[in-house]
Amino acid sequence: MKPIVALAAGLAALLSLGIAAAHVGAGGGQSQPPAAPAAKPRVASTALCGDMWVLALADRDQILSLSRDAAGPSSPYAGEAAGLPRNRGSLEELIAGDAGLVVTGQGSSTQMRRVLGRFGIAELDLGATSDLQELADKIPQVGERLGQPERGKALRAAFLHDIAAAADPGRDGPVVAYYRPDGGGAGAGTIVDAALSAAGYQNMQRRTGPAGWGGIPLEQIVMTPPGAFVVSYFDTQPPARNAGLGRNPVLRRAAEQGVVLPVPGKLWPCDHPVISQAVTLLAGERLRLEGAFR
Amino acid sequence: MIRPVPQLALNMALLLTCCVLVVISLVLGYTPIPAGEVLRGLAGLADPKTVTIVQDLRLPRTALALLIGGSLGLSGAALQGLLQNPLAEPGVVGVSSAAAFGAVLVIYFGLAATSSWTLPLSGMAGALAATTILWALAVRGAARLTLLLTGVAIGGLSIALISLVMNLSSNPWAISEIAFWLMGSLKDRTLSDLGLAAPFILIGCAMLIASGGGLEALTLGEDTARSLGTPVNRVRMQVVLGTSLCVGAGVSVAGAVGFVGLIVPHLLRAFTDHAPARLLLPSALGGAALLLTADIAIRLIAVGPELQLGVVTSLIGAPFFFALIFRLQGEQA
Numbered sequence: 073m074k075p076i077v078a079l080a081a082g083l084a085a086l087l088s089l090g091i092a093a094a095h096v097g098a099g100g101g102q103s104q105p106p107a108a109p110a111a112k113p114r115v116a117s118t119a120l121c122g123d124m125w126v127l128a129l130a131d132r133d134q135i136l137s138l139s140r141d142a143a144g145p146s147s148p149y150a151g152e153a154a155g156l157p158r159n160r161g162s163l164e165e166l167i168a169g170d171a172g173l174v175v176t177g178q179g180s181s182t183q184m185r186r187v188l189g190r191f192g193i194a195e196l197d198l199g200a201t202s203d204l205q206e207l208a209d210k211i212p213q214v215g216e217r218l219g220q221p222e223r224g225k226a227l228r229a230a231f232l233h234d235i236a237a238a239a240d241p242g243r244d245g246p247v248v249a250y251y252r253p254d255g256g257g258a259g260a261g262t263i264v265d266a267a268l269s270a271a272g273y274q275n276m277q278r279r280t281g282p283a284g285w286g287g288i289p290l291e292q293i294v295m296t297p298p299g300a301f302v303v304s305y306f307d308t309q310p311p312a313r314n315a316g317l318g319r320n321p322v323l324r325r326a327a328e329q330g331v332v333l334p335v336p337g338k339l340w341p342c343d344h345p346v347i348s349q350a351v352t353l354l355a356g357e358r359l360r361l362e363g364a365f366r
Numbered sequence: 367m368i369r370p371v372p373q374l375a376l377n378m379a380l381l382l383t384c385c386v387l388v389v390i391s392l393v394l395g396y397t398p399i400p401a402g403e404v405l406r407g408l409a410g411l412a413d414p415k416t417v418t419i420v421q422d423l424r425l426p427r428t429a430l431a432l433l434i435g436g437s438l439g440l441s442g443a444a445l446q447g448l449l450q451n452p453l454a455e456p457g458v459v460g461v462s463s464a465a466a467f468g469a470v471l472v473i474y475f476g477l478a479a480t481s482s483w484t485l486p487l488s489g490m491a492g493a494l495a496a497t498t499i500l501w502a503l504a505v506r507g508a509a510r511l512t513l514l515l516t517g518v519a520i521g522g523l524s525i526a527l528i529s530l531v532m533n534l535s536s537n538p539w540a541i542s543e544i545a546f547w548l549m550g551s552l553k554d555r556t557l558s559d560l561g562l563a564a565p566f567i568l569i570g571c572a573m574l575i576a577s578g579g580g581l582e583a584l585t586l587g588e589d590t591a592r593s594l595g596t597p598v599n600r601v602r603m604q605v606v607l608g609t610s611l612c613v614g615a616g617v618s619v620a621g622a623v624g625f626v627g628l629i630v631p632h633l634l635r636a637f638t639d640h641a642p643a644r645l646l647l648p649s650a651l652g653g654a655a656l657l658l659t660a661d662i663a664i665r666l667i668a669v670g671p672e673l674q675l676g677v678v679t680s681l682i683g684a685p686f687f688f689a690l691i692f693r694l695q696g697e698q699a
Contacts, residue, residue, distance in 0.1 A: 140671065160396055160672060163554040164419050168397040178539045183554045190556065191418060256538075285538055 112219035113172030113194070118161040118184065120146060121198060121342035122175035127152045128227060128345065129211075129220045136169045145307070148338040148346045167191055173217065178342060201343050202263045204270055204351075208232050211345055227345055234348035238355035240272035246299035246361055248333070249276045249288055251323070253306055257287035263343040268302065271354035290322050297326050300361060302354065305337035333357050370639035373648075380651035384432065387658040391428040392420065394665045426560040427552050431661045432654040433560075434552075434620050437567045437612035439653020440646060442627025444574040447581035447642030448605045449500075451510045452635075455628035456613045459517025461496045462624060463524035465610075465617035467531075468492025470544055474531045486562055490614025494607075496520045501606040505599065549674030550621035552661055563619040570611030571650065577604040578643030585642060623676045626653045629683045633690060656683065 116136040117123045123142035126135055127149035135156055142153035159165045163184055166174060176185050177198030188195045196217045201207050208228050215224015248268060250258045258264035258275070260283040268275045276298045281288040301323075339350035392408070393401045399416055406412040407420030438456060445454040456462045468488040477484045496517075503516055528548070532541045580601030583591035591598055616623070630652040631645055638644040660678040667673060 160668070161553075162396040162672070164396040164423055167415055167419055167423075170415075179542075181554065182543060183551075187554060187556050187558075190558075191422070 113217075114170060115173045115175060115218060116159060116166055116169065116171045117142075117175045118159060118166075118181065119177065119179035120144070121177045121179055121344065123147065123153065124149060124342055124344045124346065125177075125198060125214050126175055126218070129215050129223050130218045131220070132156065134219070136171050137165065146338050146341045148349075150338075163187065163191065166193060175214075198342075202261050202266055204235055204263075204266050204347075207263070207343055207345065207347070208235075231345045231348050234352050235270050238271050238348075238351045240355070240358070245272035245274055245358055247274045247276050247279075248300045248302050249293060249298040250302045250304070251287070252304060255287050256285050257281060258285060259283040263347060264304075264340060267340060267347050267351050268354065271351045272358050273300075273302070273354065290320075293326050294322060297330060300331040300333055300357075301327050302333045302335060304335040304340065306334065307337055331361060371637050373638070373644055376634075376637055376648050377651060380648055380655060383655045384651060384658065387655055387662065388428055388432070391431065391658055391662050392424050394662055395419065395424055396665070422556055423554065426557045427555050427661070428658065429560050430552055430555055430563065430619060431658040433564060433567050434616040434623065435626055435657025436650040436654035437571050437616055438623065438626040438657070439630040440571055440574050440650040441609045441612050442653070443631040443642070443645045443649035444577060444581065444605045445609060445627070446631055447584070447645070448577075448602060449504070449510055449513050450585070451514055452632065453514060453628075454517070455625075456493075456609060457622075457624035458521070458628060459496070459500060459514065460520030460522075460524060461493050461500075461517075461609060461613050462617060462622050463521040463528070464496035465489045465493035465614045466548055466622045467524040467527050468495075468614070469618050470528050470531055470548075473544060473547070474535065474540070482558065482562060486566065486615050486618035489618030490566065490610055492524070493610040493614035493617070496524070497606040497610045501602055504602055546674065547621045548676075550623040550676030550679075551672070551674055552620050553672055555619065559619050563615040566611045566615035570608040570615070573604045573608030574612070575646055575650075577601050577608065578646050580604070581642040581646075620675065623657065623679055625676075625680045625683045626656055629687045630656055633686065 112131060112134045114136045115126055115130055115134055116138070117126050118139050120139060120141040123138045124147065126138065127142065137157040137159040138153055139161060140158050141147060142156070142158065143150040147153060159169075161181060161184070166188075171193050173194045173196055174184075174188055175196045175198065176188075178200055185195065185197070196214065198210075198214070201210065208231055211228040211231060212221065212224040215221050215227065218224075250264055250268065257277045258268075259277040259281050262283075262285060265275050265278055269278075276292075276296075277288045280292055280296070333354065335350050335353060338346075339353070340347045393399070393404050397419065399407070399419065403412050403416055404420055404424075407416040408425070410417050410421070412420070441461075442455045445456065445459060446452055448454070449459075466489070468491050469485055472484050472488040477488075499520060500513055500517060503513055508516070528544070532544055535541050535544075580591070580596050580598070583594050583596040584598065584601065586594070588598055631649045634648045634652050635645055638648060657675070657679060660675055660682050663678055663682065664673050664675065
């Protein structure tokens, strides 16, 4: 037995040495620091959030490929994505297509992000933010990396204009509860909470519920019913359940006494400037609500 | 009735299958590269992009499928021999789930990024904890059913702990990452992943193969085995440690891939005259062939998102398994 174990250990050591050596050898040709970014890099994305940024800022002819979600029900740019190539999220496709830049972020494969640099492909990590000002500042940075500085600056200005137009700093707005088909909500530290505040609402979960994406306890909703329910993603989740809160009798009763404000799910699947459209929509609804209450 | 076939013929047939699968695996990918170019790419003679794709992506992916599949088949055969129960398998006795929990913990706390060693080490620690509990019970002379039930409990506890981690995570993206990782995948694995897992898996496999004689003696009963001079406790230790190394390292690189260790020894047992020692090598080769077939199937289905490896091994393995059970039942009736 012992000689076999010793032999295997030796083989294993040899193999790992060989692999390490092969890697060092291969690394000589591949892991050079990424060269200075090309004016308009050939860009690819393998997840929805990246697709949205690329479609918002890049030229069509600089887009190598997008994820299959780019034209899906959660994509606000489904129309723009039509006719552009799709990838299956594999590194092989990016290498073969000579990708110069890959936009990654929420939903991107961790394994791919871990090894991208090793193959000489630059990565633009979108990160995550729950703050609209931070989001605004991110727009020109992304534009810069995509070789579209002017477009980035213009989108930032338009975004800030929309947010400023929606703001209502005058008085406390209506209290709303945010609700998704999976039962979750949006508390402090989420981009949806920031959008609700920007549209002039008081997010009930920020005050009484948990931070993050968990929901408000139903008992809390029964005890202190919100002025309105903001619901989202009922339109994007198959099968479509446009009845909204109808499945839950407690919520249904609460909603019957209040107002239900549906927001298309595609306006905030990621922290992306398109969220300004959700803010504008919600601000308009608020004005209507306040008019009704007056 | 399936008749035992000569050991050499069986092993050569399985080895040949693996060789054919390796060729298919290297030629198949996300980008169409002609077989001749793949060959030139392997030798480093093709254009740089093809060389990179073949050497740095397809080759490690294929090698990892062979190694992980082989080690899972081997672990299953050895565990079934040790516990003398055909239901024993790394997945069934909780070793895979415990390894997965170890790895999930590292992912959750963000330690996976600190060093490339944390993930495999934590996976192996999880697997070792599970196998140690099983071993401690086996040494105390626990009945085989008790051992299996303990394994099921270890698996249940590990899954509960993984769910707890997902429960505590406030980030929906992290939850989906853990969920997908648990379904297993070899996508975009590179030479460094291979270098990380291969030494542990090879040492584990050697320990398991070396336990064959002891497992054979154990079929006669523990006392008889002792009287024949078999170091019973050492055999147990070998199987326990070997399984931990194989499963822990495999799970750390490819996520949890179930079912291989259960079905492969079953499919091959009748061909090997039900002798545990003779079953080990064929199970390793059969496991390698099964996992590679599953990974090839994933790449052949060129529509939608890539399917997860663990899902496909079960989809391929389960019908085979059902067919085998029905056939054996028919023969016994």
